[in-house]
Every structure is written in C-alpha cells, then in structure tokens.
Amino acid sequence: MTTVVIVDDDDLVRIGLRTILDAEPDLRVVGEASDAAEALTTVSRTRPDVVLMDVRMPAIDGLQATRLLLSRSAQPPRILVITTFENDDYVYDALRIGADGFLLKRARPEQIVDAVRVVARGDSLLFPATIRRLARTHGSPRSLSGTALTDRELDVLRLLAAGRSNAEIGVELHIGVETVKTHVGNLLAKLGVRDRTQAAIAAYDAGLVRPDPPSNEGDTPLR
Secondary structure, eight states, X not given: OEEEEEEOSOHHHHHHHHHHHHTSTTEEEXXXXXXXXXXXXXXXXXXXXXXXXXXXXXXXXXHHHXXXXXXXXXXXXXXXXXXXXXXXXXXXXXXXXTOOEEEETTOOHHHHHHHHHHHHTTOOBBOHHHHXXXXXXXXOOOOOGGGOOOHHHHHHHHHHHTTOOHHHHHHXXXXXXXXXXXXXXXXXXXXXXXXXXXXXXXXXXXXXXXXXXXXXXXXXXXX
16 A cells, blocks of 8 residues: 655645545555645654655745655655646756656646556656756756766666666667666666656756757656
8 A cells, every 4th residue: 555645735736636546446645734844744644655745835845845854764755746837947956856756736637646656666757858848947067077977877877867768778778677777776876866867867967968859759757
C-alpha cells in the first residue's frame, strides 16, 4: 500500500485528488494540509510514501516546504510537485532541490494515479520537453568541469536528460542495460544528486542538453 499526503491550499483540489487516489486499491491518502507549515506536521505524523506538494501557497511556499522535508529526514518521502501552469518557475527550482517530478493539476485521473505510482517505486517523473522550456527561462548556468565525468558518462547524462530509458540508452550507445545502470549510479554519486531528475536538471544547467526541443518532439515522461 502506497500512502500519500496532499498539500494544497485549495479545498476542492484536495478533495478531487483524494477521491481519485482513494479509489485505487493500492493507494491511500493518510493526510491533508492546506499550507506548507501544516504539511511539515502532517508528514512528520503520518510518514507517507509520497507527498503531492502544491508549489504556490501563502506563507511558506511549496518550494521551501520541499527543501525542509528533504533536509529533516534521512528517509524523506518522495515529493511530486503539483502546479497549474507548465511554465511555473517554482517547478524548475523544486526539481533542482530534490522533488521527484511534477504534475499538472489538469492531468487526467489515470495520469495522476500513474505519477504517484511511478515516484513511489523510486523512479522519477520528468517531462523532457517541458523541462527544456523551463530551463531556457529559469535555468542557471552550472559547470560540471570539476566533477570528473568520463566521456561515456557524459554521453549517458545527455541521453538521460533527453528522456531516454536505460534500455534506449543501451541501444544508442551499444552497451548493456546493466552497464548503463552502473554509469547512472556513478553519475548520481559524482554529481551529488539523489536521482535521475536532479541529474537531468544538472545537465540542462550545464548546457549539455539544448533547452529548446525540436518542433516535432513529444513530451513523454522520463522514468
């Protein structure tokens, strides 16, 4: 059973999300919060697997709440940012500090359920085309020159940030999936990040992936 806490200052949004998630046999909402301060208390009390975190709230916003949740526990919950707008600058910053993905409030019920399951099992949910647009506007330059990445690791990082799965990276680079996993693990350690999402953000910030997607590029999630 995957447990969830919903954090949003809109009562109707919380009710809608609870209704969607509680209808699934493997998901259970164990708490709600209407602001970030209440979220910290609720998460501490219920210890959920996943937090759905609105990024725009009064007083302490979702960005600061995400930072606090990740810093206060050795095993913090997975955090899925929810937002109204694709180009919300808060989203990029939340991903940079450690959120595991983001979700639009207008997403279909099945997309919301799938997103929670994806992050709950330890994967990241990232939409490369949207993140590229955010990076173009909100990214800040970051150098990777001191991280001592090998040429192969740089190749893997570029493909990871472009939304390729481990299997797809393996095919493109002509290496096995287990080798890809080893490279990804090395990347996370060298970059000092905890998951693929943060590694992808680092790649965008360093300019290893162009922020502008090709015009025919879809926006399938990176997992």
